[in-house]
Amino acid sequence: MMNRFKWWPAFVGLMLLLVLLSACGRGTNEASGSPGAGAGATASASAGGAEAGGSDSPAASAGASEASAAYPRTVTSVGGDVTIPERPKKVAVLHWGYTDSLLLFDLDSAAFALPFTEKQSLLGTDAYKAYADKIADIRIVGENTEVNLEKLAAYGPDLIIAGNKTNEKVLPQLSQVATTVVIDEAQTDVWSNWQALVTEIGEILGQEQVAADYIAGYRSELAAAKAKLAELQGTVAFLQVRDKTVYLQGSDYLKDYYDGLGLQAPEGDIGKTGAELSLEGLSALDPDYLVLGYFNYRDSTMAAFTDTWKDSTIWKNLKAVKNGHVYGVDGQMVLGYGPIDRRTGVKVISDALSGAAR
Missing domain, CATH: 3.40.50.1980 (Nitrogenase molybdenum iron protein domain)
Incomplete structure (x- = not known):
């Protein structure tokens, strides 16, 4: 009977060796990150770190992938x-x-x-x-x-x-x-x-998708801002205020504000095309609302030509001045013509004029 089981110790030893080899294999796979939770955690941490930094936002990542x-x-x-x-x-x-x-x-x-x-x-x-x-x-x-x-x-x-x-x-x-x-x-x-x-x-x-998404976002904001100003009555004039001169910005140039926000430009060709403007010329237009786009908005060491007007009787008799409807804005940005300028301008102008529209 004993001879029939001489092979038993060898069999047990072989089984122990197989178990040890299997355990080592699992340890090697987990340490290398393939393909379980370790790999997933590493990928998530990398993605989170990049997103927190701001340069790899979902929109930016989509733009890079698209490009x-x-x-x-x-x-x-x-x-x-x-x-x-x-x-x-x-x-x-x-x-x-x-x-x-x-x-x-x-x-x-x-x-x-x-x-x-x-x-x-x-x-x-x-x-x-x-x-x-x-x-x-x-x-x-x-x-x-x-x-x-x-x-x-x-x-x-x-x-x-x-x-x-x-x-x-x-x-x-x-x-x-x-x-x-x-x-x-x-x-x-x-x-x-x-x-x-x-x-x-x-x-x-x-x-292309980055461009389309930005334009769609802008148009949505523009429609909301226009609704805020639906009750506004009267003409609105935008002046580009430089150090030695002032320019009226016409509706042909500021389509985003006049057409987009539903604002009414001063009457006549000058209201469409714009022009360099004197105080007397402004008095002839006499707008109900006056937006002054200062080019010294962020640098007060520069001059603003309208400062020379403000002690004048003509200035004080303007409808916009008498009714408190004069609004100073950053002219370089709000009267700029690019996408960031106009998107910022829509918010600034609608916020300024919405109080008068109520």
Whole structure:
């Protein structure tokens, strides 16, 4: 009987060895994060950390994913179609009026030619920072129509976006620096149709959905603001207040406010086209509501030409002044024509005028 069970110790030893090997295998898999809870926890922590940082919000991630899938792509440019081989990581915009349009998109790095000096730039304002802070690297390569080609070359963009008129002087040199797309300013109507410009830049960058989402959000806010002002009666005049002069901004330029908010412009051609305006000219229009867009709003060391009017009897007899319907705003932003400017302006103007509408 004993001989029949001589194999038993060997069998037990073999079974113990198999159990130990199985346990080691499980430990190795779990330590490497494949494929259980350890891997899931690591991925969740990474996603949460990026989202908390702000640069990888769901919208930004969608923009990056959309753009990566969109290349190579061929886009329309003045002088002929241009092929962009892959998603650009460094984009330079040389038309000073395209700054806030570019800020809407998911970008790793961007360079700008600004409307004014860097000190006067809107990049540091709360409205712009919400977008600018998502871009890790921002460079300044020009002011107004002047582009610093040395700074541009040193920046080393993958893609340049320019305007055919505003950047006319430097267009021949740009293609030597990087792939360049030139927007036809008149055809796109960049000065009074920011939605068309944003749509075109979205097409250039392969981020059409980002453009569409921003425009849809704006239109929703515009409709709500218009409803707030439905009871407002009388004419509204917008003045661009500089240090040595004042300009009436016409309804042709401020379509977002006049058509979009349902406001009534001053009568006559001047109410449509706008013009440089004297105090006597303003008195002739005598609007019911007066919005003063100060260009010294954020820098009180600069002068405001309307300050010379305020002790005048003519000023004091204006309907808007007598009725307390004069509103001071940041003229550089509220009277700007870009997407961030106009979205901010709709809120500022509707908030200011809604009290008078009740």
